[in-house]
Amino acid sequence: MDPLTIVLLLAGALVLIWIGYWIGSVVKDQEWKESLPKLRKDSVEKSRQVLTGKFSEQLAPYLPDFPYSPTESRFIGSPIDLIVFRGLDNKEPEEVVFVEIKTGNAKLSDVEKKLKEAIESKKIKWVEYRL
Numbered sequence: 001m002d003p004l005t006i007v008l009l010l011a012g013a014l015v016l017i018w019i020g021y022w023i024g025s026v027v028k029d030q031e032w033k034e035s036l037p038k039l040r041k042d043s044v045e046k047s048r049q050v051l052t053g054k055f056s057e058q059l060a061p062y063l064p065d066f067p068y069s070p071t072e073s074r075f076i077g078s079p080i081d082l083i084v085f086r087g088l089d090n091k092e093p094e095e096v097v098f099v100e101i102k103t104g105n106a107k108l109s110d111v112e113k114k115l116k117e118a119i120e121s122k123k124i125k126w127v128e129y130r131l
Contacts, residue, residue: 049104057081057101068097079111 054077061070061082068084075082082099098119100112108116118124 053101053103053106056103060099060101068099073099079109079115 057077058075060066061068061073061075066073068086069089072086072088073082073084080098081101084097084099085093085095086097087094098115100108100116102108
């Protein structure tokens, strides 16, 4: 094969590669544009679920079936939703209860599971920090 044929074949191959890349990017761009409305809807739905969950966490102590007094409950938010100081209304605290509120099919996160284990195995202490 003469050098001119080799150069033309290489140039043709490069042009074909470039055309394939360009077609692929156009197709991918079109797929992205078609999936964007669904992605936005999913994002809004997840955001709505998170906000509903956060609202529910703060509202929970005031619901009729909440097992503790709302005035003894303190909202923390993260990593535990509430801490309840049972007996605080009577100025006789007798128990500290950690409450994690879940809605729907939500499950404990890995950190929440580890905190639950630490609390259940009584790895808790009191610290007084003075300034």
